[in-house]
Amino acid sequence: MLERHPKGSQAFIPLSGNPYLVVVAPIGDEPDPNTIRAFYAKGSQGINYHKGVWHHPVLALEEKDQFLIVDRDGEGPNCDEHFFADGTAIVLTLD
16 A cells, blocks of 8 residues: 655654665556655655655554654645555565
8 A cells, every 4th residue: 555645745754763664656646566666764864755756654664663754734635545456466676
């Protein structure tokens, strides 16, 4: 599953200093499995998803990790979710 926020960006700032994974796909009507990329982020790096960028929710690598999340405040829904069909396999390599 991937999600996007069409009305504003969303930022994640790690608070515990632990590395985590970032999974993204380009802006579009729905994510193309062939364009999904995964990145290894250091615990000293925050990320900010531009509005409309498909992404997986934070993938913490430690059981008890914490992130500061900065999100849009305003009227109307700001989260679209896309669930891939059952049985869909997406193999990612870390960039």
